[in-house]
Amino acid sequence: MKVILRHPRREVEVEGPLTVGTLLDRLDIVPESVLVIRGDELVTKDIRLSDEDTVEVRPVISGG
Amino acid sequence: MRCRVCRDRAAVEVRRHNAAFCREHFVEHVHRQVERTIHEFDMIRPGERLLIGVSGGKDSLALWHILTALGHRADGVYLDLGISDYSDESLELTRSFASERGLSLEVVDIKESYGFTIPEAASRTHRTACSACGLSKRYALNEAAVRGGYDVLVMGHNLDDEAATLMSNVLNWNVGYLGRQRPVLPAKPGFVKKIKPLLRVAERETAAYAVLQGIDYEVAECPLVAGNSLNRLKEWMVELEHRSPGALSQFVGGFVRDGSALFEEESNVDLHACQRCGRPTTGEVCAFCRLQLRATEAR
Ligand code: SF4
Ligand SMILES: [Zn+2]
Ligand SMILES: [Zn+2]
Numbered sequence: 001m002k003v004i005l006r007h008p009r010r011e012v013e014v015e016g017p018l019t020v021g022t023l024l025d026r027l028d029i030v031p032e033s034v035l036v037i038r039g040d041e042l043v044t045k046d047i048r049l050s051d052e053d054t055v056e057v058r059p060v061i062s063g064g
Numbered sequence: 065m066r067c068r069v070c071r072d073r074a075a076v077e078v079r080r081h082n083a084a085f086c087r088e089h090f091v092e093h094v095h096r097q098v099e100r101t102i103h104e105f106d107m108i109r110p111g112e113r114l115l116i117g118v119s120g121g122k123d124s125l126a127l128w129h130i131l132t133a134l135g136h137r138a139d140g141v142y143l144d145l146g147i148s149d150y151s152d153e154s155l156e157l158t159r160s161f162a163s164e165r166g167l168s169l170e171v172v173d174i175k176e177s178y179g180f181t182i183p184e185a186a187s188r189t190h191r192t193a194c195s196a197c198g199l200s201k202r203y204a205l206n207e208a209a210v211r212g213g214y215d216v217l218v219m220g221h222n223l224d225d226e227a228a229t230l231m232s233n234v235l236n237w238n239v240g241y242l243g244r245q246r247p248v249l250p251a252k253p254g255f256v257k258k259i260k261p262l263l264r265v266a267e268r269e270t271a272a273y274a275v276l277q278g279i280d281y282e283v284a285e286c287p288l289v290a291g292n293s294l295n296r297l298k299e300w301m302v303e304l305e306h307r308s309p310g311a312l313s314q315f316v317g318g319f320v321r322d323g324s325a326l327f328e329e330e331s332n333v334d335l336h337a338c339q340r341c342g343r344p345t346t347g348e349v350c351a352f353c354r355l356q357l358r359a360t361e362a363r
Binding site: 045061 | 076084121122267270272282284305306
């Protein structure tokens with residue numbers, strides 16, 4: 001699946017299927033620090049992502 | 065995961081409340097938290113005119129949206145800090161947000177109004193960009209509120225912001241600041257009342273709210289953020305919240321309830337008019353005027 005990361009914006013390929021929780025674990029990301037967005041919906045950590053999905057992992061901490 | 069209210073598929077998990085919500089009920093949950101905060105601290109009185117500082121980021125735009133939904137009419141003010149494309153893009157997003165909703169927005173270009181941009185201030189003074197930026201924002205927002213005859217200045221600080229600020233003030237034992245870190249700062253001569261209605265809403269929740277309400281906000285980071293020590297503290301706070309859900313609201317909530325009054329005296333300092341701009345200050349010339357003088361000196 002295609003995973004879009006931010007700060008700076010970049011894309012990585014991760015092999016599915018796997019849950020959102022496992023994806024964040026694999027990317028070593030604290031779940032509280034991001035939202036995971038698939039299309040125009042937010043997905044919780046138990047949701048299973050398939051290989052065809054594109055998801056954005058969007059950090060929630062902003063400066064300023 | 066299922067919504068606590070309707071059992072539909074959940075969109076957001078809120079671990080500290082041991083709950084998850086679908087879109088509709090999450091929105092309702094956030095509205096309730098903000099309404100409760102406004103009510104509990106008597107933040108807004110009938111007839112008061114509100115001005116909200118908006119940056120194009122998720123917190124201030126989400127808060128503007130929430131206030132409007134709760135029936136509080138607020139005008140917006142955007143400070144153009146002169147941080148290259150980042151400021152231009154943030155302004156564009158803020159403008160679209162306001163015009164789509166028929167809200168009124170004032171734009172203050174700090175270069176035009178005060179003679180310097182934040183990058184210029186950072187390179188010409190000994191302050192870091194974020195410290196020059198924070199000082200300028202506080203000053204210019206209050207100026208805009210006073211000039212426009214507003215009664216209340218609404219700030220978009222969320223729970224994580226407050227927790228990080230509190231931690232920073234404790235780590236440095238900044239007792240004067242601790243006395244002033246309150247949900248409501250009452251009006252004083254030269255300063256309008258300042259309120260923080262997002263005090264109980266975590267950063268992740270304001271972001272989720274913005275996404276779920278289709279608010280197009282600035283996702284990119286400020287290019288000057290690297291030196292922001294508060295942001296490093298926030299990353300640490302998020303880690304703490306992950307290990308111990310509810311830790312941040314406990315920390316901030318307890319301080320607001322029992323802690324800040326202990327430091328109140330420390331914040332009662334003698335103020336007199338700044339010799340240059342007339343705003344109250346502890347010195348002869350206020351910190352903002354000193355920054356402005358140095359940032360605009362002929363070189
Ligand atoms: S990161 Fe620093 S310079 Fe950039 S907007 Fe925030 S406070 Fe200002
Ligand atoms: Zn629901
Ligand atoms: Zn001054």
